[in-house]
Every structure is written in structure tokens, then in C-alpha cells.
Amino acid sequence: MAFVTIIGTGYVGLVSGACLADFGNTVICVDIDNEKIECIKKGIIPIYEPGLSDIVSRNIAVNRLKFTNSLTNAVSESEVIFIAVGTPPLEDGGADLSHVENASRSIGKFINSYKVIVTKSTVPIGTAKKVKHWVEDELKKRTDSGESKVSDLKFDIVSNPEFLREGAAVQDFMHPDRIVIGSDSEHAKNIMKNVYRSLYINETPFIETNFESAEMIKYAANSFLAVKISFINEIANLCEKIGADVNDVTKAIGRDIRIGSKFLHPGPGYGGSCFPKDTRALLCTANDANSPLTVVESAVKANEEQKNIIINKIENALGNLNNKKLSVLGLSFKPETNDMRDAPSITIINALVKKGSIINVSDPVALDEAKNYFSKINNSINYFKNEYEAMSGTDALIIITEWNQYRNLDFALVKSLLKTPTIFDLRNIYKRKIIEENGFKYYAVGQ
């Protein structure tokens, strides 16, 4: 078991820290956001993630998990330091590495003995070597300022990308498909196996690579999934035009194990904090390397277009959207999370408001987040905890995110609440026949 520090206590850092503590490591989670740290210390978990709260409190109670805003002690007390800070997109789509650089330089300022420095954030190919350079640069500054024995301080770098899915993050971290460890140091790789000992002895595949491959694996995985989603969205759009039903198509092609049934669900386009930014960052890398990724490029374009197709579908069905009142169920980018980053609901609702509609929205956990995202148009939006209250007196219902509680609506009640019985089911969660038998006009994707 190891002494571990995690820098960045967001979706990835908090889940990783809590789960690594549950594996028996002693973990300190650090964040520069003091308010966040104080909340977690009081037992308030800042994100909605099933199972996370229990695992955090369980490990705090046995003293294996601590939270702080001070990196100094955390670094000196740990042998393994994970960097799990954000890597948001820059204007040109490339990844902003400023948080990773700050974290790396802070490590360089404070290390006092051998450390394994691990990039857990999703970072462009070549970043592990940059982290090494930033740490060395800080060590050199310490030497230049007269500090003794700094040249004796050794460290290794590991690239250990994270594949957890929000909404199932704890489950994914505890039962990963694989652990990727990119490093040029056998010693560091062995320490990483020790950190993940519970998984290693359970025969989780450990894939050992160089830095570049480890970094590439994460981008290739996310880009492949994004391509798969854009592919099925375009097939769905074509199905609509030619009289095919995409549900039948996906059921049949998904049975082919070479294709697989996962990520074959058409909808309003992918969103979230990873696919949009990671596909664009990979395109920047491809551009810099003069090695085009035209398939990924097309997937990104198709994803943007998918939202316009949905907006046009709503407008074509309802006519002039000026002064229409619409209800929207589901705002987070997918169910079981309150994460609104790049959620399709943002683009769709903004467009509907721009066309003059008033929107009643409901979501089981993302309403507070949503208020920030819609701060500029909040006078056109009404927020409801209860989904039926949101529907009351609206011209149509639009289901954007497929939370379980929206899969079994009381249609008699819905019909009595809507001004005109019209449903846009952007996730194909209902069967057309049943909805139409209940007297609704039903618009789905690809049918």
C-alpha cells in the first residue's frame, strides 16, 4: 500500500482519491478551491455521483482519506502524486495545460524525497515529458537559490489515464476494463502496481507502455466512442428520410460482436466534459503532426449538426416558436450526474429561447448547475423540481436526458397537463405505438 496525494479534487480526483483509499492506500486530496475542500470535510460532496458519498465518509472515518488546500505537506508526506486537475479547451480546441503546469511546478517546489508523479488528467501526447521538464525547472531554481542537496532529489513520471464514466464513476474505478501505465521506469511501474494492488491481484489487465502510447490510448478511446455516436446519429437521420427505424437497425447490427451494442443510441449528440474537448484536442495534435484524422473531424462536425437537426425538427413540428411554452426534462449531459459541461440541453434550450420560446425545465439533480449555465437567459426559463409541474400548460414536452424516472411517465396526467399532446423523445426511450395509442403526437430520432 502507498502514501498518495491527488492534486485536483474534481470528478476524477475525488473519485480516484476515495477509491484508492478504499484499496488500502493512505490518500490526501488537495484542491486550490478552499470552499470545495471545506464542504467535503463537512461531509458535503460537491458532485452527484452514485455511491461516492459512502465511500468518502467510510475512508475519512478510518483515517485513510484526508482533504486539504495545502500542497506542501501533502507532497512531502506522499510517495505517489497524481495530477488530476482540469484540462479545459483553448480557443483553438487544444488542451489548456496551465493547471497541469501549475501543479507540476508546485510539486517541484516542495518535493523532499523520491516521488512518482502521475498524470491522471487527460493530457495531449507529449505532456508527460513536459511535466518532467517543469518539475526539473523548479528543482534547478531551488539549486540556483542556494538550497543544498536538491540534485539528490529523484522522481519518475507515469502517465495513467482515467476511463471512468460520470454516473458510474465509482463502479468503473473499482472494476476497470484495464489500467494503463505509461512510464520509462520499471521502479515507478512497480510502485503503481502496488497502488492498484487490489486490482492487480484480481487480474485486471495492466497495460504497460511508453508515455506517448498511454496518452494516445485515452484520446483514441474517447474519439472512437464519439465517432460511434456520430455514426449512429447520421444513420438515424437517414433512417427518418427513407422510412427505416433506427431502433431495429441498432438492435440487429449491435448483435454483431465486431460492432457491439454499446454507444449505438441515437440522440441529440454527445456532450459532457470529455468527448467534445478530447476529440478537438486530438484534432489539434493531428494537425500539428500533419497526420489528418478526417474520420474524427467528421464526427465532430456531425455532432454539432445533430443539435441543429433536432432544433429544426422541433420547429418544423410546432411551427413558429415565438411565444411557445415548452417543457424540457433532463438537463445534465447524461443521467446520474449533475454535470452540465457541454450538455446538448444547453445548445437546444439556448436556440429555443432565441426563437422566442419560454422553457419550463426539470432535472433530478442538475437544476442548480443549470441556473449558472442559463444565467443570461434566466428570464425565459422556469425551474421545477417536479417534472409534472414543469409540463403544466406547455405546448410540447421535450425529453433531452433519459433519467430513469422519465422512462415511465403517467401519460394520462401528461396529456391533461400539456396544451397539445406532443412529445419529442430525443433518446428514443418510448415505443412510438404506445405513445400514439395514448393520443400523443410523437417525434423521436431516426424513426
Ligand SMILES: NC(=O)c1ccc[n+]([C@@H]2O[C@H](COP(=O)([O-])OP(=O)(O)OC[C@H]3O[C@@H](n4cnc5c(N)ncnc54)[C@H](O)[C@@H]3O)[C@@H](O)[C@H]2O)c1
Ligand atoms: N470527468 C470525467 O468523466 C473524466 C473522465 C476521465 C478523465 N477526465 C479528465 O480528468 C481531468 C479532470 O477532470 P474533472 O472532470 O475531474 O475536472 P474538474 O474540473 O471537476 O476538477 C478539477 C479540479 O482541479 C482543481 N485544481 C485546478 N488547479 C489546481 C491546482 N494547481 N492545485 C490543486 N487543485 C487544482 C480545481 O479546483 C478542480 O476542483 C481532465 O483532464 C479530464 O479530461 C475526466
